[in-house]
Amino acid sequence: xxxxxxxxxxLDIVLQHAKERKIQQVNLVIGQFSSIVDDSVQFYWDIxxxxxxxxxxxxxxxxxxxxxxxxxxGHVFHPGSEDFLCPSCESSAVRVSxxxxxxxxxxxxx
Amino acid sequence: MCDGHNHTHSHTTTRVPVVENILSANDRIAQRNHxxxxxxxxxxxxxxxxxxxxxxxxxxxxxxxxxxxxxIGVIEGxxxxxxxxxxxxxxGMPAVQVNTGGECHLDAVMMEDALSQLPxxxxxxxxxxxxxNLICPANFRLGTHLNLVIASIPEGDDKPxxxxxxxxxxxxxxxxxxxxxxxxxxxxxxxxxxxxVLNPGIATFPLSCQTGEGLDAWTDWLxxxxxxxxxxx
Numbered sequence: 001x002x003x004x005x006x007x008x009x010x011l012d013i014v015l016q017h018a019k020e021r022k023i024q025q026v027n028l029v030i031g032q033f034s035s036i037v038d039d040s041v042q043f044y045w046d047i048x049x050x051x052x053x054x055x056x057x058x059x060x061x062x063x064x065x066x067x068x069x070x071x072x073x074g075h076v077f078h079p080g081s082e083d084f085l086c087p088s089c090e091s092s093a094v095r096v097s098x099x100x101x102x103x104x105x106x107x108x109x110x
Numbered sequence: 111m112c113d114g115h116n117h118t119h120s121h122t123t124t125r126v127p128v129v130e131n132i133l134s135a136n137d138r139i140a141q142r143n144h145x146x147x148x149x150x151x152x153x154x155x156x157x158x159x160x161x162x163x164x165x166x167x168x169x170x171x172x173x174x175x176x177x178x179x180x181x182i183g184v185i186e187g188x189x190x191x192x193x194x195x196x197x198x199x200x201x202g203m204p205a206v207q208v209n210t211g212g213e214c215h216l217d218a219v220m221m222e223d224a225l226s227q228l229p230x231x232x233x234x235x236x237x238x239x240x241x242x243n244l245i246c247p248a249n250f251r252l253g254t255h256l257n258l259v260i261a262s263i264p265e266g267d268d269k270p271x272x273x274x275x276x277x278x279x280x281x282x283x284x285x286x287x288x289x290x291x292x293x294x295x296x297x298x299x300x301x302x303x304x305x306x307v308l309n310p311g312i313a314t315f316p317l318s319c320q321t322g323e324g325l326d327a328w329t330d331w332l333x334x335x336x337x338x339x340x341x342x343x
Binding site for chain 1: 129215248250275
């Protein structure tokens, strides 16, 4: 249930950047490897953003899948949760190359 | 893609770029905690694990082994942790119990408050027992030098694949309960392969708090790390 703290952090950032304008949408970018943030964030948002300029804001999640790159053959792939082997050459010499995002990307204001 | 303005709404909508890490406020306080530890010449360790992995056992064995080598303070964040802060205090070891208010993790603010209650001038090492949980604590940096994850044999060999975030954010890994290897299906090679992908070259310590096997390697390494970081020649 870390979603409540996460929601509070998002709200603080958003209000700071909105500069007294009404917020319509918050655009979040969440990588698969960064954190589990589910739809309960919107639920918490509707509670804690009440009586702020962000009260009616919708949260938009852009989900970035986890990405790995094979050091052996250069293949780029999205790993499953069973193994991290390269699907092209079956090498285990792979490295994380994407999916760490965890940010407020932008806000839409009136 | 949006070019900065969205013309389809009846009201004028402006897209304001933010590009800020969601937990940047926590990270800033964590950085402050780190600076304080550095200034006070104290090495900080944050222990994270799932419930039952043996955080408390490892902590107790570690404290025992370091007695007389480093002056240690304890921050107890796990409501289920069994380090009795009164008992630790009675043994001359400063300890602080953090009330997480039902949260699934410690955060940098709780850490800052706990640090303010410890006599940092008289310590070399602060060990934090985080809340038992493999998801949340990874995101909330505390400002310690070392983030330690404790895995254990009975949990299964698939944990790095199921909780990549936790395994990517650590600087050391203990694999606890290796005395159970003959009795539990656990493919060490499969486990370590996942770890190596997520965290290449990570310092790994297979050990057993039950038999004591592997404990010296861990505690010697920890003392070495602490000395390298904090104690001036």
